[in-house]
Amino acid sequence: MKKNGEMNMSEQGQPILILREGTERSRGSDARNNNIMAARVVAEVVKSSLGPKGMDKMLVDSFGDVTITNDGATMLKEMDIQHPAAKMMVEVSKTQDSEVGDGTTTVVVLAGELLGKAVDLMDKKIHPTVIIDGYRDAEEQALKTLEEIAIKVDPKDKKTLRRVAQTSMATKLVSGHKEYLAEIAVDAILQVAEKNGEGYKVDLDMVKVEKKPGGSLTDTALIRGLIIDKEVAHSDMPKLVKDAKIGLLNAALEIEKTEFTSKISIETPDEIQAYLDQEEQTFRDMVKKVKDAGVNVLLCQKGIDDMVQHFLAREGIVAARRLKKSDMEALAKATGAKVVNGVEELTSADVGYAATVEERKIGKDKMIYVEGCKNPKAVSILIRGGTERIVDEAERSLHDALSVVKDVVEVPKIVAGGGAPEIEVARRLRDYAEKLVGRERLAVSAFAESIEVIPMALAENAGMDPIDALSELRARHAKGERWAGIDAYDGKVKDMEKLEVLEPMVVKSQAIKSATEASTMLLKIDDIIASSKSKAPPMPPGGGGEMGGMGGMGGMGGMPPY
Ligand SMILES: Nc1ncnc2c1ncn2[C@@H]1O[C@H](COP(=O)(O)OP(=O)(O)OP(=O)(O)O)[C@@H](O)[C@H]1O
Numbered sequence: 001m002k003k004n005g006e007m008n009m010s011e012q013g014q015p016i017l018i019l020r021e022g023t024e025r026s027r028g029s030d031a032r033n034n035n036i037m038a039a040r041v042v043a044e045v046v047k048s049s050l051g052p053k054g055m056d057k058m059l060v061d062s063f064g065d066v067t068i069t070n071d072g073a074t075m076l077k078e079m080d081i082q083h084p085a086a087k088m089m090v091e092v093s094k095t096q097d098s099e100v101g102d103g104t105t106t107v108v109v110l111a112g113e114l115l116g117k118a119v120d121l122m123d124k125k126i127h128p129t130v131i132i133d134g135y136r137d138a139e140e141q142a143l144k145t146l147e148e149i150a151i152k153v154d155p156k157d158k159k160t161l162r163r164v165a166q167t168s169m170a171t172k173l174v175s176g177h178k179e180y181l182a183e184i185a186v187d188a189i190l191q192v193a194e195k196n197g198e199g200y201k202v203d204l205d206m207v208k209v210e211k212k213p214g215g216s217l218t219d220t221a222l223i224r225g226l227i228i229d230k231e232v233a234h235s236d237m238p239k240l241v242k243d244a245k246i247g248l249l250n251a252a253l254e255i256e257k258t259e260f261t262s263k264i265s266i267e268t269p270d271e272i273q274a275y276l277d278q279e280e281q282t283f284r285d286m287v288k289k290v291k292d293a294g295v296n297v298l299l300c301q302k303g304i305d306d307m308v309q310h311f312l313a314r315e316g317i318v319a320a321r322r323l324k325k326s327d328m329e330a331l332a333k334a335t336g337a338k339v340v341n342g343v344e345e346l347t348s349a350d351v352g353y354a355a356t357v358e359e360r361k362i363g364k365d366k367m368i369y370v371e372g373c374k375n376p377k378a379v380s381i382l383i384r385g386g387t388e389r390i391v392d393e394a395e396r397s398l399h400d401a402l403s404v405v406k407d408v409v410e411v412p413k414i415v416a417g418g419g420a421p422e423i424e425v426a427r428r429l430r431d432y433a434e435k436l437v438g439r440e441r442l443a444v445s446a447f448a449e450s451i452e453v454i455p456m457a458l459a460e461n462a463g464m465d466p467i468d469a470l471s472e473l474r475a476r477h478a479k480g481e482r483w484a485g486i487d488a489y490d491g492k493v494k495d496m497e498k499l500e501v502l503e504p505m506v507v508k509s510q511a512i513k514s515a516t517e518a519s520t521m522l523l524k525i526d527d528i529i530a531s532s533k534s535k536a537p538p539m540p541p542g543g544g545g546e547m548g549g550m551g552g553m554g555g556m557g558g559m560p561p562y
């Protein structure tokens, strides 16, 4: 395709343009170093928040909304990171979050360190491909070690599960109430766990988490059923219904407004009356339909006309309107009701069941509790707490706690925390590296050293000297103390299993997998081609080009010449 004589120009020895003007390209070690630097900066940022003594971050978004958090994935999400390689670190923490729910800081710190050590190796003229191979080999060995050292547990043992939940919350703002919240998390997960072959399966969506600022964290409660953040539509409706027959409706109980402005011409008072009577009859028919289906609790995703509310109340039917779609879906699952798309379709076959439906006052608001549902696997947690930010962070921490309990219920293997498994993995990796020959050995050793960044960061954040801590840890592991780790509260090296700081094995193995994947991916890149940001619209032919001299009018370059 010839355009603007490009071809002719090339024939005269000029370069052929294959990329849009303004595209930036960097190659080889430049490209790699750029990427690595960006990723390491991200890792540095989150490192100080690792562990029980880690710091929290305050993030302010472009609307001025403040988030205070210690959660790796949340921090990175809120940071609005632009650099493509740095974004990969955000992705890594997201993956960790969705796969296992915890360890989102660990994975980023680990990936950063793997990259740092890779740079040292590249400085020694070791080719990235060799490093990548070494890292992959080391990853495999590390995962094997984790499997070997992990402790098998009973997936229904509440005590162990509570300990695991507590460890995940020990590093959060809500750590003061970790015992209380851990119990709730464990009870919730055990309630929804389903047998799956030999083991169990947990669907986290079955645990509905609602939050309401006010009260204190110890007012947080587990509800065996669902809570809906809505109030009963009309004050004359009962506040409590036992033996609730629940109808779920995804349609408005109103007279539909037409899309276009329409006019009704009424000429006599009789006609007005007839019109109103007809409207009333329509509403009465709607209520009759509901009643005939045997419904005594009607939950509606759309609006309900005042008059319909009034008629429903007169029939003793409780109703709530404008429910969220997700609530409707959860209610359908929990009560066995079917969401119908029009009141005329509602029949007794669509009706669900719950032992009680009650409106309760929570702080200044009211919420609807649907308890004793047909499906006993539906549970909710209502989080309370002093301020909105505490409630928000409590929700995130509870997500971690629920996830780690789920992890252990599904894969009943645990390790102790405080950096103990990392030191053990590193020690065995070094032994393994001894047997290797060639340059790959250096890469495996570098991997071993990288993984020690976790105990080092824990020690540093706990105010200990990281180098001293590391040498003590290495020495004690060499003596066979498998679970020697950093007791962050005491600032000493201790047996973390005895301290009952326990974590799911899968959190550690997923972190190793994702960090290796991300770091090797960045190491493999040797060319970055970044297209320029979208530019101002092109100037019309023949116009605008000479307008440069118009000073402040430069921005009007796209205007046609007059
Ligand atoms: N009492 C404790 N003493 C020492 N280390 C602990 C203790 N409790 C937890 N840890 C350690 O803290 C680390 C986890 O810290 P943190 O929860 O801040 O980060 P994360 O789990 O990687 O990421 P996130 O929780 O943000 O998803 C783990 O290595 C864990 O073993």
Ligand SMILES: [Mg+2]
Residues within 6 Å of the ligand: 102, 103, 104, 168, 171, 400
């Ligand atoms: Mg954690």
